[in-house]
Amino acid sequence: MALDENGYTDSEVEEYLRAKNTAFTFALIPTIVYIVVLMVVGLVGNTIVFIVYYKRFKPSVVRTYILAISVCDLLTNILVLPADAFEIRFHYTYHSDFACKMTRTVRVYLVLLSGLILVAVAYVRQKTICQLHESSPIRFNKVYLSLVLCCFVAFVLSVPYFILTGSSMRALKGTNITGVACGIANEHYHSTFHSVFQAILNTVYVIGVLIMGIAYARIARFLWLYKREANTVRITKVGKTSYENGREPSATVNEDAGRGHTVDTHVVPEDYTNSSVVSELAETELHAEKDTDRNPSAPNMPSSLPRGTFATNSTLPRSQTRHTQASKTLATRAGFQIKRVPARTTYMLFILTVVFTLNFLPYLVFITIDLVNPGIMTGLNVNLTGIFTRSFLLNSAINPIVYCFCSAKVRQECLLLLRSCRRASISRRL
Incomplete structure (x- = not known):
């Protein structure tokens, strides 16, 4: 029977770590329910929205951007959320360093990509509405180029996170046993590299919010002036x-x-x-x-x-x-x-921007405070911490609701799609 340096056998260590995994999982049941709800709602909602916009809407600039955002949300529902649930379930026995790096990097990449696409949407929307006097409208090749640029910038910004994350050794209190968790690697935790990376993320967030705020403020002013003239x-x-x-x-x-x-x-x-x-x-x-x-x-x-x-x-x-x-x-x-048509598209895009900004803010504040003052968040409830550090994942489930709330056509087409799927299911049973 092999003993480690602390006098425990391998089977005893494994049994103890499994017990700690089970206890940690039960303690985070509210967080797991939160992840599962986001995953189910987001997977169903984004799939329906993607099919509706791809099949029922004519090609346009807004349609292209919404399809791109839907793909990001779908990938979040398929890749990121299940990986988060797996990480909670095996909190003390996450031995795959490469899997940890990949899942954490993909999560950051998809979040950054969604935010950058919203920045591009705000800029293009402002340019389209507020500069009608220009003779050259936005072309699809420029839209595709902006999406490629967003993908590239998100990739560049997420690469350092691949270096930061990995298997993290966690010493368990009251014992000499050490567990292995997925997170910031021990050699980089609270290091200068970690601080610089977080500062870059904060700067990108602030710049993006300023660009989107200025763009939608200009749109609001233009539409207000237009309505004033239209009433004259x-x-x-x-x-x-x-x-x-x-x-x-x-x-x-x-x-x-x-x-x-x-x-x-x-x-x-x-x-x-x-x-x-x-x-x-x-x-x-x-x-x-x-x-x-x-x-x-x-x-x-x-x-x-x-x-x-x-x-x-x-x-x-x-x-x-x-x-x-x-x-x-x-x-x-x-x-x-x-014909007279109600203005809804800009309001929908604005609400998407507000939702993303508000959902990303708790995570950013929590991580920044923990980095500046380590240990100050240790007294918080474990589920509150788990939800705060995953607040940005709300976008993947809320975005389809925003589409349906702001667009009567999206609501109608979604209902028609669901009814057709229901009729097809009944016909197969018969």
């Missing part, structure tokens, strides 16, 4: 313009564009007429008909205008043009009709 003037047919609040709108109307009709002198690039920008900003209805069909004496109107040009021949000073570009820029071709 209502374009109607039969050469008549009605004013609200008793004041004349800042935009001028040129009747030379067609006899018997008025056309608002605002600008919109032609490429935006079928994009989500129109659905975001179309708060009024504009009906323009081709005058050549009803009045042959009317001047011939071109079927489409060049991108970035005015819809009429009237000219405005630069100071006035800046304001008119923020109002009802809804038509660039004669005979084009735009």
Whole structure:
């Protein structure tokens, strides 16, 4: 019978560590329930959302980013959450150093990638909505390039975590037995390397929050200005313009564009007429008909205008043009009709950003405090610690709920998909 240096046999050590694993697992049952709920809700929700956006939505910039976020959340549900549950179950006998490094690095990589994608979404959304006067809209190749850049930056930032983590030796109180856990390696725990890496993560988080905050603040200001202008003037047919609040709108109307009709002198690039920008900003209805069909004496109107040009021949000073570009820029071709559509996409993306920021904050605060003042968190409840250090995982389960809450079309398509799956299951049984 082999004895170690402390006089214990190998079987006694293994039995004792198994007992400690079981006790630790029972102590963290609330944390395990939390992980399982996130895993089930996130796996089902993100799968449905991915199928709905991939099958039912037309290609667009927002669709591409949402699909990317859904993939990150699905990978979190499939890889990260089960690995966390396994780590809790074998807390004192986690002997695979490489598996520990890989699971911890993948977790950090997916979280960083989700955050960087949200930063890219905020920047692109702000550029799309607030800079309609530019003649070159966002192209799909730029969207794919931004996703590749996000993947690369997340990879670079997560590589140091592969070096930091590994098998960590844990001395058990009251005995001379040492367990092996997965975490920050003993040689790097509270080291300068560890502190620098955490400082970099904190800096990236702060910069990302500032970029997203500034972007959505600019979007909110632009939409507020647009609604204020949209409430000022209502374009109607039969050469008549009605004013609200008793004041004349800042935009001028040129009747030379067609006899018997008025056309608002605002600008919109032609490429935006079928994009989500129109659905975001179309708060009024504009009906323009081709005058050549009803009045042959009317001047011939071109079927489409060049991108970035005015819809009429009237000219405005630069100071006035800046304001008119923020109002009802809804038509660039004669005979084009735009229906009223509620603005929801930007609100949904904003809520996703807020959810990610709030969920990542407890983990960041907890880890930073523990790094600055080691041991101060040892008195906290073990489940509170377990949930705080996994707070960012909430995003993988909450994001599908946000999609359904903010988009009636997503809700409808999800219900249709579930009903079709249910009918298929019943037909197979029969």
